[in-house]
Amino acid sequence: MRLRKTSGHHGCMVTFSFIKPPARGSLRRRRMADALRRLTAALCVGLAVLFGLEAVLAVVETEPMVVAARSIRRGDIILAADVQLADMPVSAAGPSWTGNIEDVVGKVAQIDIEAADPISTHMARDAPVAPTGTTVIEVRLASSVDDVLAGDQVRLVSAVGCEGADCTLAENATVMNVDKPDTTGALGSNDRLVSFAMPPEAAAKVMELQQAGAIMAVVR
Structure with missing residues (x-):
């Protein structure tokens, strides 16, 4: 409590002023909140960097895939000279793409395949075998x-x-x-x-x- 005396024409006036003390622990809570915000921001930045790095690595990472060495027409039997292995981005590889040339050689192309196009197992089917007695x-x-x-x-x-x-x-x-x-x-x-x-x-x-x-x- 603070006492202040004021003089006037008709006497004196006393003013009482009360100062509220700071709540116990409020400073500590503010410091903890600030620290938590800084930690959260740091974690967000770290996760963003991690996800960005993974995306870059996924694009850069490659593996050998079977591609057409020259144009293959629909209905052609795929020969060994028609295909080759080429490094392709892993992120672009489909589940039916193959890295084994033997998976497509000797099969019949189901569609037209242009040179350098990846060849999936769905693009070719087994070559026919003459049935017995024919x-x-x-x-x-x-x-x-x-x-x-x-x-x-x-x-x-x-x-x-x-x-x-x-x-x-x-x-x-x-x-x-x-x-x-x-x-x-x-x-x-x-x-x-x-x-x-x-x-x-x-x-x-x-x-x-x-x-x-x-x-x-x-x-x-």
Whole structure:
């Protein structure tokens, strides 16, 4: 308590002033709060640096992946000369990418693959094997085979020299290989030579009617 005396025209006036002492421990709490804020800020900065470093390392880190050494067309059987290993960022690698060339060599490309493109196991499938008891022959097709891949099952039909069900020459012919367009056939440059595996009796019918007219493949 502080006492102050003041003189005036009509006497004196005494003023009492009370000063509230600081709360016990308030200074300590402020110091602890400041220290906690500084610690929190330091932790945030440290975590930001750590996450940034991990992101940089993930981008920089690489591992060998199988890529196309040259352009591979859809339906081609992938050869050893078609692929090579190249270091690719780990962060960009998909779960189906492979680092083993043997995983794709000998398989059939499902899509067009450009040079330097990574090759995943989904881009290729196993090359077909002729079923037991079948024979493999080349057939000149008049129909488009852009949608036909090695391993597909198709129905071969004749466009001439038959009627109804007799036009079906092979019910389940397996596509073994699709060749380049044949420009020497009587039907022009759209003819395609395709190797099929089929039963011997079906192969005999195909070879007989192939000389008479066009044969088409019906994709299932």
